[in-house]
Amino acid sequence: MKTIAKISIASLALSIAGCQDTEDKAIPSLKSAFEGKFTVGATLSNGMLETMNDPGFAIVEKHFNSISPENCMKWGIMNPEPDTFELEHADRFVDYGSENGFEIVGHVLYWHSQTPDWVFEDQDGNLISREALLAKMRERARMMSERWGDRIKVWDVVNESIEGDGSWRNSKFHQILGDEFNELAFRIAMEELPADAKLIYNDYHMTRPGRQATVIAMVKDFQAKGIRIDGIGIQGHWTMEDPSLEELDEMLGAFSQTGVPLHITELDIDYLGRSQYFGANVDLERLKSDPANNPYPDGVLPEAEEQRFAKRYADIFKILLKHHEHIDRVTFWGVSDLTNWLNDFPVEGRTNFSLLFDRQFETKPAFFSVLEVAKQN
Numbered sequence: 001m002k003t004i005a006k007i008s009i010a011s012l013a014l015s016i017a018g019c020q021d022t023e024d025k026a027i028p029s030l031k032s033a034f035e036g037k038f039t040v041g042a043t044l045s046n047g048m049l050e051t052m053n054d055p056g057f058a059i060v061e062k063h064f065n066s067i068s069p070e071n072c073m074k075w076g077i078m079n080p081e082p083d084t085f086e087l088e089h090a091d092r093f094v095d096y097g098s099e100n101g102f103e104i105v106g107h108v109l110y111w112h113s114q115t116p117d118w119v120f121e122d123q124d125g126n127l128i129s130r131e132a133l134l135a136k137m138r139e140r141a142r143m144m145s146e147r148w149g150d151r152i153k154v155w156d157v158v159n160e161s162i163e164g165d166g167s168w169r170n171s172k173f174h175q176i177l178g179d180e181f182n183e184l185a186f187r188i189a190m191e192e193l194p195a196d197a198k199l200i201y202n203d204y205h206m207t208r209p210g211r212q213a214t215v216i217a218m219v220k221d222f223q224a225k226g227i228r229i230d231g232i233g234i235q236g237h238w239t240m241e242d243p244s245l246e247e248l249d250e251m252l253g254a255f256s257q258t259g260v261p262l263h264i265t266e267l268d269i270d271y272l273g274r275s276q277y278f279g280a281n282v283d284l285e286r287l288k289s290d291p292a293n294n295p296y297p298d299g300v301l302p303e304a305e306e307q308r309f310a311k312r313y314a315d316i317f318k319i320l321l322k323h324h325e326h327i328d329r330v331t332f333w334g335v336s337d338l339t340n341w342l343n344d345f346p347v348e349g350r351t352n353f354s355l356l357f358d359r360q361f362e363t364k365p366a367f368f369s370v371l372e373v374a375k376q377n
């Protein structure tokens with residue numbers, strides 16, 4: 001009796017495992033669904049690169065053909081002090097990508113955020129000279145090129161240097177280099193990175209008319225001056241309402257007219273939303289402790305909300321597919337809801353919902369709604 005019971009439990013376990021395996025195989029991959037349209041990417045977090053055995057890797061290998069580093073290549077992470085280099089995570093990222101045949105994206109050469117003060121200031125805290133900053137920028141690009149140049153084929157050269165109203169962001173890069181910051185950065189990238197690396201300008205809220213106009217003018221200016229710019233990076237940190245589908249459609253149409261390929265570089269949809277937190281003097285600690293700001297701490301959305309989220313993704317992908325001839329790549333900012341940065345931004349410690357895979361690494365209704373759109377378009 002005992003033996004029979006054991007056998008039947010074992011065979012039941014086997015058949016469940018077999019069934020899950022078959023089910024998994026029956027689910028088409030995102031990369032095959034969008035084949036011939038654009039590559040599909042995800043980011044590898046520092047947590048994944050720390051252990052190299054995160055369950056997220058199975059998703060990455062099945063569904064994506066491009067990878068971006070969430071944090072490990074940022075200036076402050078790689079090079080926190082003038083002579084301190086911490087390159088293990090970035091090395092693992094590039095090795096993993098090349099051993100597994102991914103398109104590897106470099107993120108990011110020059111960004112005002114996550115860049116330490118030593119880059120811009122001398123020991124007394126005064127801004128350094130233009131020549132000194134340019135030398136540091138060139139040294140960084142050269143180091144990237146020497147270490148990984150043969151393997152990283154897409155680079156976010158400058159990130160977020162233009163404000164929503166179209167003016168230059170008042171960053172330390174701008175304080176030292178002035179309005180020429182972007183141009184100088186792209187010239188350095190063009191000179192130091194391999195000739196076949198795609199050089200991208202990357203920014204968020206690209207539907208804002210001022211920012212859009214300045215980006216387009218900059219691309220045209222670079223083209224006229226013979227400065228390479230091979231892509232416009234549209235981050236795609238969107239919410240349930242922003243941008244509207246009309247705005248998205250118009251933006252993609254406007255950028256397409258430059259003739260430069262578009263990359264959706266950091267797609268996620270912030271279900272909980274954040275616009276209310278961007279006002280002046282917000283007390284994030286108070287918001288954090290108010291349960292109204294974290295309505296689903298168990299990580300499960302009510303079915304109707306899950307469907308609304310799935311529809312938002314489907315609507316967005318319909319528009320992306322409409323413009324697919326101009327879009328090279330769509331990269332999701334993360335792999336699953338478990339570790340996506342929006343759990344901690346702009347309010348720390350919320351349970352947010354943003355991607356196509358849930359906290360158990362299972363496909364969400366949004367995953368299937370995106371696949372369905374791919375099938376029909």
Ligand code: XIL
Nearest residue numbers: 070071107108159204235237266341
């Ligand atoms: C975010 C990471 O996801 C977080 O882990 C980190 O704490 C802050 O930066 N725009 C970008 C990305 O270009 O580099 C940012 O990534 C998200 C916004």
